[in-house]
Amino acid sequence: MSSLGDSVKLPCGLVFPNRLAKAAMAELLAGSGNAPTPSLLKVYDQWAKGNWGAVLTGNVQVDVNHLGSPFDPALSDEYTDPETNKGLLDTWSKYAEASQQHGTPSIVQVCHPGRQSLRFAGRRGIFASPIAPSAIPLDMGDGFFQRWMSWFVFPPPREMTQADIDLVTRQFVDTARLMADAGFSGIELHGAHGYLIDQFLNPKSNIRTDAYGGNAANRARFVLDIIRQTRAVVPPTFCIGIKLNSADYNSSSFEDTMTQIGLLNEAGIDFLEVSGGTYEDPKMWDPNHSQPQKPKSTTTATREAFFLEFASAVRTRYPSLILMLTGGFRTRAGANYALSQNACDVIGIGRPAAIDPAFADRLLDEGLGEDEAKLNLGRVKMPAWMGWIPLRAVGAGWESSYYTQQIQRIAKGLRTIVPV
Template identity: 40%
Template sequence: MAENLSDKDLLPTDDVYSAYKAWAEGGWGLIITGSFTVLQTPAGAGRRGFFEKALAPSAIPLRLGKGIFAAVVSKLLFGTPRAMSVEEILYVRNRFVETAVLASEAGFDGIELYGAHGYFLSQFLTAKTNHRVDEYGGTPKARAKIVVDIIEDIRNAVPKGFTVGIKFNSAGHQSSIALEECLEQLRLITDAGIDFLEISGGSYEEPIGIVDPDKATGVKREGTAAREAFFLDFAEAIRKEFPDLPLLVTGGFRSRKVIEDALLSKALDIVGLARPAVLDASAPSSTLLNMSKGDDEARAIAISIPTHWLLKKIGNYIIGAGYETVYRLVPYVVVETDHKF
């Protein structure tokens, strides 16, 4: 989860300390800090030109939906990227390693590579956005090369005992061929030396978990567990292939009963909660692990902010996605100063 509370130079602020103090006191077993970009190249004065193309594995444009409006928004916000050269790939690879070393030296216990949600590493991993024909594309193994190389380089650069994990996109909604390719990549990634795997899913084009999952997938999900645990089926497939790899699943969990059932199923080892942690920083101690509350009450806060009628007509669910989190985050973290959420 990216808390977006740093200053313009991406340095921590009092709001960052306030947020993490609240989470540290809330009873969470593990806190993964907000995302950090290893190579920050936003458009702006003295930085990347507004009309300069973004970099990607291949020149595949992002499409935020169907229709003219979605096409215009996609073009204005993202455009068509330029395929990276091998030299540029190696440069970014080194930046990942340098960032991991800095995290280790700063006192963090580990890092998690972001290989999900359509961002840089996940663009290399999937054939949809990686059309390269060199050593970084063409086969599942080649598409995973940059991730494997980064993990191996980090392992050689940080002390033993430093944790290295990766967030990985679920392939549960894809074909059996896509699942097998995913498993092939995970074998390579696991052999490179990861300590845990976090399973999530979705992207800007298919925003599972950011919007109502039924809208994102077009599939009606029956049953409480199915509606909450978005990626449990994929976790079960991973568990069969990698029985000893610690699995963390993030996406949709809200109630203690569903969380408990998922853990007892042995399909996963850790449940991740992000937006509920914003709505209630002490959710574990106050609600989920509070045995004075029955299962019907032991449920993390989930607030739905109705989508504006105009956005519904447009049909582009990414616009306004996650607003319920920002709605709560701004008044409780930015305005208040007494560590309340």
């Protein structure tokens, strides 16, 4: 059995010095210029010192016209080459240097929000539509208020044309090339949480009848093209991973997801991160979520990992795929349990890393007993009046914004506050 301190070698040759990875968390620190800022770099100074096996950045959007939040880092121009885009490269190189200054590999999460693009985020204008594989709006609930809110916050998307698909594919590839030239160790495609790649993969949001829809393999074409075209232009040692959703499956789409993972495996991905949830159904922050058709796990260590059963199912089908499992880990015992079950190779840690940037160091420190090698995080309490807002996403949004504030406190050199 692997232990948390063991290194992991990815197919591209990149080595994570241990099994604990800081998971992607949007920092909202890129300012209105949507570029890495000194504040953003200060947070990465701290994560770089945390003894992580890998530091995954918060999502970087491939097109500044389509953002998840107004302060996401994003590509505002085409990236052609290091000489032509020297300014852009200098900015991103500083980010790569900050996050890798103590030798930890840093992997940039690359994203397009598709239909999950806020009306007021991005430079496309508040009346312009977001884009998506099919013109299916987000479903935030059935009532009048929920529909109106969903229309107001997330305008209904328009179906992407072939030209849109070609453009966005090129934007993903350009972003990957910029990150490789800037000195990052790799990228992770954000194919989870209902963003554009996930929208293509999922039959609920992709009802296309062309080569990008209709069956599991066709729905994977968009991401497989991105991977193939990226591989052709980045060094062979540059890592390409992907984060995928596990939880919102039913028995038919479970098989589809497995087919798609098989195709990603054949395409030569370096790792697969397993997560779950979307804005419509935010399971990624819900410790009480349960997977359909699965009995609820009973032991504390099993409960700690939200998506352990799904990761184990992937492991059985694709034993050589490097798996990272994210969601719910709070203790060394929980992380060790997931490794002991052979459910994953790498443990992804989100919220604890926003409270303690050196949480990995805490779990790896053999001088600390089990009662100290953990972080108890209470539920983030919403103001009572917010409970009246009949939207599933409100509680999750509140939870996420609490941790964003903690990341911003780290940037300011302030102590973080543990929710109790």
